[in-house]
Amino acid sequence: MDRNQKIHCTVESCKFNNYEQNLCELQAIQVKPTPDCDTKKADESMCSSYEYQND
Numbered sequence: 001m002d003r004n005q006k007i008h009c010t011v012e013s014c015k016f017n018n019y020e021q022n023l024c025e026l027q028a029i030q031v032k033p034t035p036d037c038d039t040k041k042a043d044e045s046m047c048s049s050y051e052y053q054n055d
Contacts, residue, residue, distance in 0.1 A: 015053035 007024035016026045029049040
């Protein structure tokens with residue numbers, strides 16, 4: 001895997017989101033399955049590294 005991989009993110013409420021550059025500022029994220037979801041689409045997973053940004 002490329003060591004310079006970037007994670008693009010548009011979740012403005014996440015404290016790790018750099019909105020101006022559309023990037024996640026974490027070095028790595030944890031992705032986990034969505035419970036009881038079997039759609040075979042992107043909603044079967046979620047970023048479990050998400051933290052709400054306190055203003």
